[in-house]
Amino acid sequence: MDTAIHLQGQSPHWQHLLSAQRQALEMAVARQPLEELLGFLATAGSDHLGGRSAVFLVDDNRETLLYGASSGLDARYIAAIHGFEIGPHSPSCGTAAYSGNLVVVGDVAADPLWAPFLALAHEHGIAACWSKPLKDANGVILGTYAIYHTQPRLPSDQELEAIELLAHTAALMIERSVADTTLQNTLAALQRSELATRELSHRVMNTFHVFEGLLSAKVRAMLDPQAKAATAEALERVRAMSLVHQKLFALTQNSEVDLDASSFLDSLVNDLAKAFAGDKNLRLIMSKEVGITLPAERCASLGLLAVELVLNAIKHAFEDGQAGTITVTLHRDVESVVFSVRDNGKGLPEGNLMPKHKRLGTRLIHSFVADLKADLQVQNLAKGAEFSVRFACSG
Structure with a gap:
């Protein structure tokens, strides 16, 4: 689905979701911790879609899904699914992370992949689960964004667009966090060498380009003047910051630290x-x-x-x-x-x-x-x- 979301009539609920996305982007620019960013997006999903939500992260070995953040989920359920297996025979999130495709289970009780987990689902009131994979700019799976409902149901077109927006934003947050962690480790290992500085400039610059693309798409799609102005201002700030890192990247190609x-x-x-x-x-x-x-x-x-x-x-x-x-x-x-x-x-x-x-x-x-x-x-x-x-x- 195109990340330039088609704004369905600019409803108050949709305006609230767009406002939440802008706030998440501002929090990312201000370097808030990833856990807070994902928790904020999970809450936004629950508020907008009327269910419970969770974000899971692919582990370093790319074999399991680790709990990242949630809204409305019981701690016992979280403990039970932390470290969930990725594969073609896993329910919802495990299959979504394996296939790279949206997995919609409208009725958990009727889905064969959920059969081994029906007792757990029944205990925690999970009757439907929609899971969207989170991908970086190169299509690599970073995790999943899941919505749970207490009654069997399928998502509407508008709800699918909302899941797309939330998942895309969460992927940006994770991708930036991974890049930041990589940079910190590289700087420490190479003791702030020239190579580490070039890597820092290159990765941060790429991250800003991703944000520019996302915000540019949102500005073009928006109809509401206030929403359009607020997002255009965020785009302006990201473009200005991008100038800094473009220059750093150019300067560090043939110079010392x-x-x-x-x-x-x-x-x-x-x-x-x-x-x-x-x-x-x-x-x-x-x-x-x-x-x-x-x-x-x-x-x-x-x-x-x-x-x-x-x-x-x-x-x-x-x-x-x-x-x-x-x-x-x-x-x-x-x-x-x-x-x-x-x-x-x-x-x-x-x-x-x-x-x-x-x-x-x-x-x-x-x-x-x-x-x-x-x-x-x-x-x-x-x-x-x-x-x-x-x-x-x-x-």
Whole structure:
């Protein structure tokens, strides 16, 4: 089924499901744990489809399904099915993971593959089970998404579309988590060598491309203006972050782990200006001290912070159509590096950044500042506002 979901009349239930998907994507961008992401999607499925739900993960040997998250399932049932065998003679999830196809069992009691497990199903009120395999971008099975009902029934076309959306989103979450874990292990094993840095840039860049494709499809399919605008904003953020990793990947092909942060940031700011300020009456200026070098992973955190602060200024610092200037600076100060983004717009309400928990952008800013082990200073100027961070040259 095409992942550009055909929105069935934009019903309130469907709008709620799309909102849940956007929130899951935002949680992934903010690097929430996989268990929380899958639990959130399981709850969204139960709410939308009126049953209980679970996500299972394929084990490292690709022989069994391991419990990942659920909504509404009893702990005893979870314990009984953890480590369930993958194969052509297993019920629902085991067969779905083996075949790579959706398995719909409308009546568990009448399905021969469920026969050895009827007592377990009866004990926990499971009369129907629909299981969708979770696949990565290359079609490799990562797990399954299952919906359970207390009465025999088959899914409607709209319910099949909802399962498709939930399963596709869950697969993205798992794929990103697997990539992150692989990167962490690679970095530790190779002690942050050049190879590890290239692998990090390549895998993270690929992950952003997957998110871009998903969100682009959703924007094209949406009819509701508010839903379309919210998803377009998420797409904009992912594209901006993707710029950072594209540049890192290019720079680490023929260089050492330490990169020229001044040149990297200068190029990034130019791309941000073309991509996001080209149709506005705004100028982006880069003021840098040449020769500042940083490890590639610190350049990544600095670039992602620059993306958030520059986009924040473009979106919120000026009235519609107002001319203005956004200045990005990078320079040394004794043993530290100082980075700032300043605008000559309307300034911040009460001179403060919104509290950490209020908006995704604010949470990301604080997250990237923490990655740099930096101090964030925010202040209103005579005209406009300035965000600045100071961090050690190394460490």
